Amino acid sequence: MNIVEKILARASGKASLAPDDVVFADVDKIMVHDVSGPGVLKVFDKLKKQGIPVDKLWDPAKVWVAEDHFVPSAEKVSAENIVKLSNFTKKYGIEKHFKYGMGQYGICHTLSHEEAMVIPGDVYVGGDSHTNTTGALGAFACGLGHTDIAYVLLNGRIWFKVPETDYFKLNGRLPEHVMAKDLILKIIGDIGTDGGNYRAMQFGGTGIDEMSVEGRLTLCNMTTEAGAKNGIVEADQKTVDYLASRGATNARIFKGDDDATYANVFEYEASEVEPLVAKPFSPQNVTVVREAPSVELDKSYIGSCTGAKYEDLEAAAKVLKGRQVRIRTEILPASISIYKRAMENGLLSVFLNSGATVGPPTCGACCGAHMGVLAKDEICISTTNRNFPGRMGHVESQTYLSSSMVAAASAVTGKITDPRDLQ
């Protein structure tokens, strides 16, 4: 069996599993945020009317809650959703609730690893499509909708069809100026936004061994844009050390057997990967930065679970140091602990001195909700994950997806720029 089959077999009490088997798997951790939480409460209301009891969760200790999409609240509906979320955690006795304005908080997929909410070997589900991110720790991590999340909250388990696994092998270390974001854009450009649909995408090879945990998180994060059920990297010493530094020491490490089967194996030579962008209006619309259209950008956005982890900010700071931005540039660290580290290590000074604005962690602009949405005809380069029509604001705005290094270099020139070409 491969790692995905092993984790699902463990969680469903089966000796072995193969693709297309359907199981009910016990869930180890579950996350809801300020969009899926109120959505789940609507489902609970519906269930109550049908006579299904919703007074007690299966295990409040396995549930954790993030406030990320609509914080800081821009208007009263969002503010009320945050109140609903607080009432929810109080009512059901959920202790792990990361609140905006109260110490560590941030984007759920960042907290999942920074706060070691998930450990290797877990079956982890979240009420958000980018839950896939945390598979980078060697867990089965999968996004679900409100009904499924409500089902898990009440029953502790959920059905899965065991996915076929595609294996993406990276040979060698990615060159300087090339980030994990470039690799995952390349992969999505190759397989398309439905290339991973219903499937698991596993990453391995010497390039992944050498890659940081944060880089692996970026890869797994955007398996969602290929439609994948989950992204996964087998845990290694780096994963264990990373989690130990975040206070978790109880990993269950699963590795695929020598005779594990994969539906497809894709090989990439790290030395051949270049800085890339995905043009509007699809993450699969990928081109090398040096061949990107010469458009006048209005904004550079460095934020989100995909592109505002500490290493993303560090890479952007390297580019922005001693330079000035020519377009509106917004940098939003993905969590308060990243924000703090960026402050302590001088990154915030670099950003502010370059003319960029630094904001609080939020999903706001990434999903076109608030905190910096785009106007009609505006063009943005962004470290986020999607660029569908209207994703970041007006339906006639445009978003180019890139690494933080490319977004920073483009902020300096006002055009889509390869960081290697900066003077």
Next chain:
Amino acid sequence: MKGNVIKYEIDNIDTDVIIPGQYLKVHDYAELATHAMEGLDPHFHSKVKSGDFVLAGKNFGCGSSREHAPIALSCSGVKAVLALSFARIFYRNSVDGAFLLPIEIEEHAYKSISEGDELDIDISANQIRNNTKNQTYKMKPFSEIIGKIIAAGGLFKYKPEQD
């Protein structure tokens, strides 16, 4: 199940156009319905009738896990989406929440069916009858688990231990 078709000859219709991100904070189902398909077709809300079917190309519903997407369509009156293929979370949300039927069809049916055609869908026979064009198409049968959840009326009514 009888209804008329609203056709979008487009692949990869994503959740950002089915229900734009600014409405994620909304959990009132009737209000969500008024914004269904707003990012793609601002006239959708005024033209959709109860019982209608939406027809589209491949990878319908890709993007976010927002259950708002099948909710907005379902509360607009849409009983089924017919597409060449579906993104996994949209598919699963549609079935587990019993909002609408995601029906996979073949290229031939996709090309043949026009906007406004009246279809009669028989999921027990895996058959789609086009009353307007006097044609019949096959639909891809639901997998075993999906068929059972649909028959039960959603995940919460499905009792796996009775299998």
